[in-house]
Amino acid sequence: MAEAALKQSATEARLAGLEMPxxxxxEAARRDALARVTAMGLPERRDEYWKxxxxxxxxxxxxxxxxxxxxxxxxxxxxxxxxxNIVFVDGVFDAEASDDLALAGVSIERLAEASADIHWAxxxxxVLETNGQKPVERxxxxxxxxxxxxxxxxxxxxxAEKPVNLTYRHQSETSDAMxxxxxxxxxxxxxxxxxxxxxxxxxxxxxxxxxxxxxxFHHVRAQGRDHERRAATHIFARLGAESIFKSFTLTAxxxxxxxxxxxxxxxxxxxxxxxxxxxxxxxxxHDDTVFITHDAVNCESRQVFKKVLRNGATGVxxxxxxxxxxxxxxxxxxxxxxxxxxEDSQFLAKPELEIYADDVAxxxxxxxxxxxxxxxxxxxxxxxxxxxxxxxxxLAFLAEAVEEIxxxxxRDEINARLSGWLERHRS
Amino acid sequence: xxxxxxxxxxxxxxxxQILKGxxxxxxxxxxxxxxxPNGSGKSTLSYVLSGKDGYEVxxxxxxxxxxxxxxxxxxxxxxxxLFLAFQYPVEIPxxxxxxxxxxxxxAQRKARGEEEMSAxxxxxxxxxxxxxxxxxxxxxxxxxxxxxxxGEKKRNEILQMAMLEPKMCILDETDSGLDVDxxxxxxxxxNALRSEGRGFxxxxxxxxxxxxxxxxxxxxxxxxxxxxxxxxxxxxxxxNNGYAGILSEVA
Numbered sequence: 322m323a324e325a326a327l328k329q330s331a332t333e334a335r336l337a338g339l340e341m342p343x344x345x346x347x348e349a350a351r352r353d354a355l356a357r358v359t360a361m362g363l364p365e366r367r368d369e370y371w372k373x374x375x376x377x378x379x380x381x382x383x384x385x386x387x388x389x390x391x392x393x394x395x396x397x398x399x400x401x402x403x404x405x406n407i408v409f410v411d412g413v414f415d416a417e418a419s420d421d422l423a424l425a426g427v428s429i430e431r432l433a434e435a436s437a438d439i440h441w442a443x444x445x446x447x448v449l450e451t452n453g454q455k456p457v458e459r460x461x462x463x464x465x466x467x468x469x470x471x472x473x474x475x476x477x478x479x480x481a482e483k484p485v486n487l488t489y490r491h492q493s494e495t496s497d498a499m500x501x502x503x504x505x506x507x508x509x510x511x512x513x514x515x516x517x518x519x520x521x522x523x524x525x526x527x528x529x530x531x532x533x534x535x536x537x538f539h540h541v542r543a544q545g546r547d548h549e550r551r552a553a554t555h556i557f558a559r560l561g562a563e564s565i566f567k568s569f570t571l572t573a574x575x576x577x578x579x580x581x582x583x584x585x586x587x588x589x590x591x592x593x594x595x596x597x598x599x600x601x602x603x604x605x606x607h608d609d610t611v612f613i614t615h616d617a618v619n620c621e622s623r624q625v626f627k628k629v630l631r632n633g634a635t636g637v638x639x640x641x642x643x644x645x646x647x648x649x650x651x652x653x654x655x656x657x658x659x660x661x662x663x664e665d666s667q668f669l670a671k672p673e674l675e676i677y678a679d680d681v682a683x684x685x686x687x688x689x690x691x692x693x694x695x696x697x698x699x700x701x702x703x704x705x706x707x708x709x710x711x712x713x714x715x716l717a718f719l720a721e722a723v724e725e726i727x728x729x730x731x732r733d734e735i736n737a738r739l740s741g742w743l744e745r746h747r748s
Numbered sequence: 749x750x751x752x753x754x755x756x757x758x759x760x761x762x763x764x765q766i767l768k769g770x771x772x773x774x775x776x777x778x779x780x781x782x783x784x785p786n787g788s789g790k791s792t793l794s795y796v797l798s799g800k801d802g803y804e805v806x807x808x809x810x811x812x813x814x815x816x817x818x819x820x821x822x823x824x825x826x827x828x829x830l831f832l833a834f835q836y837p838v839e840i841p842x843x844x845x846x847x848x849x850x851x852x853x854x855a856q857r858k859a860r861g862e863e864e865m866s867a868x869x870x871x872x873x874x875x876x877x878x879x880x881x882x883x884x885x886x887x888x889x890x891x892x893x894x895x896x897x898x899g900e901k902k903r904n905e906i907l908q909m910a911m912l913e914p915k916m917c918i919l920d921e922t923d924s925g926l927d928v929d930x931x932x933x934x935x936x937x938x939n940a941l942r943s944e945g946r947g948f949x950x951x952x953x954x955x956x957x958x959x960x961x962x963x964x965x966x967x968x969x970x971x972x973x974x975x976x977x978x979x980x981x982x983x984x985x986x987x988n989n990g991y992a993g994i995l996s997e998v999a
Contacts, residue, residue, distance in 0.1 A: 702834075
């Protein structure tokens with residue numbers, strides 16, 4: 322029992338340094354979450370779900386300091402997009418830098434300010450996270466539910482006039498931020514949520530998204546270029562009938578990133594796409610962990626993850642499609658691929674399908690490969706130098722993931738980010 | 749234009765000599781054809797000239813307008829004006845044909861210190877050239893060579909040649925895999941590019957392509973050497989007597 326005891330003491334050490342926000346409608350959910358995380362214990366390296374990613378720096382009481390990064394060589398992301406911008410600096414809301422939280426078709430509040438006893442978010446806060454704790458435990462998400470001091474509560478009642486952009490700035494080398502967002506999309510309503518920035522030296526973020534029948538949620542996220550930052554993020558989404566969930570994440574740099582996405586398709590004819598493109602150079606570990614549950618008829622899910630790794634970078638993919646009994650006509654697709662630009666980099670993939678219905682079409686594939694030398698020579702023989710030719714082929718490799726972004730302007734911004742990164746990281 | 753002297757080449761990975769002293773002088777404005785049986789070294793010559801990995805030059809030289817091309821990177825050779833139309837054009841999923849063409853045109857211009865072509869100008873030129881080669885808008889939008897038929901791939905090679913306006917064009921078995929109509933279309937595209945300042949080296953196994961692209965000089969290659977040189981009539985001799993007849997004659 323030595324292991325259990327160690328886990329318990331590590332969990333206690335972490336909890337000792339945290340203070341639970343008191344009062345209001347969320348307090349009961351927070352207490353429940355604390356009870357859950359105490360019972361589960363925080364993850365440690367012998368946990369099966371953390372086999373490929375060491376959780377210790379995400380769990381330990383104090384964050385590992387992360388040097389700030391000078392990004393003066395590129396304009397802030399999504400600046401060209403007409404949006405409502407909400408800024409958090411090291412996890413702390415920045416009213417000066419943020420727009421007024423007023424948007425047609427949407428009501429936006431901050432978690433820290435929503436202190437009444439009754440609130441719409443009460444039915445969701447920690448609820449989707451709790452649902453997502455089975456069959457696999459996600460203690461860092463429960464920790465977040467218990468202690469996150471702030472976040473945004475977005476209730477989408479119509480077609481949002483413009484995207485809501487959450488900007489996460491990192492200004493303190495020792496910041497340890499937690500944010501918890503709750504998004505409710507009503508029937509027929511639609512919103513695009515953007516997120517960008519490194520957030521903090523260590524960032525723990527949960528986003529719970531409830532999409533009613535025929536609602537649509539689009540999400541494009543870019544995790545910042547700070548080399549030393551660490552992050553554990555969770556998205557928990559529940560999809561009603563004929564609803565749409567589409568999420569794309571760009572990750573450039575970061576010593577440790579674990580992005581979990583837990584989706585439950587509960588209404589017939591729903592569509593869920595989750596995609597990611599990551600580029601890592603050197604001390605970089607990126608983990609995409611996805612769990613999609615089909616619990617309704619004729620739903621479609623797609624997972625498209627592409628990783629470009631060099632100089633000893635590591636990529637991890639754990640992706641599962643669970644098709645429950647009765648979830649007939651399920652169309653599930655999962656692809657995870659890595660482009661290894663040298664022999665020191667590695668990609669660890671664990672694709673899983675678990676199917677309890679007999680009339681389904683599910684496919685999955687996972688590959689690791691190098692740059693296609695024939696294609697590279699073809700480009701060079703046309704006059705494109707080796708560096709730009711390699712970049713072009715790398716962008717082509719990432720394209721299937723990036724094309725999951727429906728909005729062209731957003732897609733262009735992400736592609737420009739990737740091009741810039743590749744250009745700066747040529748050998 | 750292109751001056752090849754006593755060029756000897758072996759495979760990098762194995763001890764196999766492919767070219768055993770090739771001499772060739774191609775003047776500007778002329779079309780030279782190299783014919784020869786399989787395994788004679790024709791394609792190797794085209795790859796070595798364009799800079800493909802896997803070959804080791806063991807002797808001799810190759811110069812384009814006096815500049816040693818064997819010392820250059822593949823992209824430098826292209827910028828210097830050398831173009832190889834591939835026997836097997838490479839498919840590049842995820843890279844649009846237009847993006848590819850524009851990147852190549854502007855990379856060469858940049859390397860030569862010229863101004864890059866604007867998007868509008870490029871579009872105008874590419875549309876006109878594509879139309880001549882019966883390449884439709886859809887083929888321009890699709891990823892490079894992906895899902896193209898054999899004929900479409902070869903026409904796409906000629907489109908690249910037309911856009912890049914090289915000084916020295918090497919066509920490696922451009923007729924392979926083409927039916928007669930497709931071959932005519934490709935040949936018309938090549939003929940349209942013939943000019944006083946441009947040299948051509950047409951590598952082919954069969955005489956039929958040379959009915960459409962009329963050569964000034966024909967060389968027969970065998971076992972890594974040019975064994976016979978003559979006028980267009982030499983191609984007809986191959987057609988009538990096969991390589992065996994000619995090779996026994998020079999042996």
